[in-house]
Amino acid sequence: GESVGLHLPTLSVQEGDNSIINCAYSNSASDYFIWYKQESGKGPQFIIDIRSNMDKRQGQRVTVLLNKTVKHLSLQIAATQPGDSAVYFCADFQAGTALIFGKGTTLSVSS
Amino acid sequence: EAGVTQFPSHSVIEKGQTVTLRCDPISGHDNLYWYRRVMGKEIKFLLHFVKESKQDESGMPNNRFLAERTGGTYSTLKVQPAELEDSGVYFCASSRIRVTNTGELFFGEGSRLTVL
Numbered sequence: 001g002e003s004v005g006l007h008l009p010t011l012s013v014q015e016g017d018n019s020i021i022n023c024a025y026s027n028s029a030s031d032y033f034i035w036y037k038q039e040s041g042k043g044p045q046f047i048i049d050i051r052s053n054m055d056k057r058q059g060q061r062v063t064v065l066l067n068k069t070v071k072h073l074s075l076q077i078a079a080t081q082p083g084d085s086a087v088y089f090c091a092d093f094q095a096g097t098a099l100i101f102g103k104g105t106t107l108s109v110s111s
Numbered sequence: 112e113a114g115v116t117q118f119p120s121h122s123v124i125e126k127g128q129t130v131t132l133r134c135d136p137i138s139g140h141d142n143l144y145w146y147r148r149v150m151g152k153e154i155k156f157l158l159h160f161v162k163e164s165k166q167d168e169s170g171m172p173n174n175r176f177l178a179e180r181t182g183g184t185y186s187t188l189k190v191q192p193a194e195l196e197d198s199g200v201y202f203c204a205s206s207r208i209r210v211t212n213t214g215e216l217f218f219g220e221g222s223r224l225t226v227l
Contacts, residue, residue: 009151043115043202043218044154089154098167099216101146101154 023090030092115219129191136205149199
């Protein structure tokens with residue numbers, strides 16, 4: 001069935017390191033992917049998106065990579081800061097369906 | 112501009128009782144979504160309103176859940192009677208245009224429901 005999942009439920013990094021959060025999806029018809037960040041006590045916040053006709057998209061300190069061959073996407077955070085500590089969700093979308101979220105990866109950044 | 116607001120932030124009820132959650136979307140946002148996250152699991156879609164009409168309610172778990180958006184402004188989600196497995200955080204999100212064009216949904220802070 002259709003699902004979006006993350007490889008690891010938790011990720012711990014040191015401040016200043018680069019973080020990579022992975023996500024696998026199963027629906028080859030998905031054509032739009034989004035990463036959300038959820039801080040404690042807050043709702044999910046849009047970080048970056050990518051469409052299936054792209055392999056890479058960059059934002060401020062974040063990069064999303066999409067590999068359609070293996071149905072995998074990743075979120076890279078450069079120079080991770082304590083403020084990046086949160087739960088990160090990938091979500092996918094295909095026309096006519098709702099946004100489907102994965103289970104989330106908790107990123108912990110230590111100083 | 113005010114963001115998406117949800118009330119209550121936390122509700123603790125006993126099994127069999129009724130709870131009503133409210134969501135006020137950003138003014139002018141026709142699209143309103145309800146999602147739920149059960150402890151440690153993924154955020155699951157419940158339903159989508161476009162103005163006052165239910166566009167997609169395929170994620171509603173059962174008929175104990177009733178969502179309304181009278182007048183196309185705020186929305187309520189009622190759970191009656193509540194069961195233990197209904198515990199979780201209920202998120203509301205809104206967008207001016209459909210998610211087909213952008214995933215930039217604006218989420219509220221969520222209503223945490225605890226059913227004892």
